[in-house]
Amino acid sequence: MCVALPGKVIKTNGNLATVDFNGNIIQAQAGLVEVNEGDFCLVHAGCILQKLNQEEAVDMLELFQELEDLQR
Numbered sequence: 001m002c003v004a005l006p007g008k009v010i011k012t013n014g015n016l017a018t019v020d021f022n023g024n025i026i027q028a029q030a031g032l033v034e035v036n037e038g039d040f041c042l043v044h045a046g047c048i049l050q051k052l053n054q055e056e057a058v059d060m061l062e063l064f065q066e067l068e069d070l071q072r
Contacts, residue, residue, distance in 0.1 A: 004044035006057040009035045
């Protein structure tokens with residue numbers, strides 16, 4: 001199963017966005033969804049699929065942390 005991860009857009013350049021995932025910085029294609037600096041988004045396979053509000057992003061990040069903690 002593949003999971004889209006929430007990240008925060010820190011820079012945009014045309015159809016490319018620089019996205020921060022808790023310190024892991026990647027370049028993602030932003031051609032499907034218009035994003036701006038400071039937006040939260042879901043990224044899968046290098047493509048931004050959806051914009052999120054901050055509450056949704058924080059909730060998802062907390063859920064992923066809880067799942068990771070269960071594996072310890």
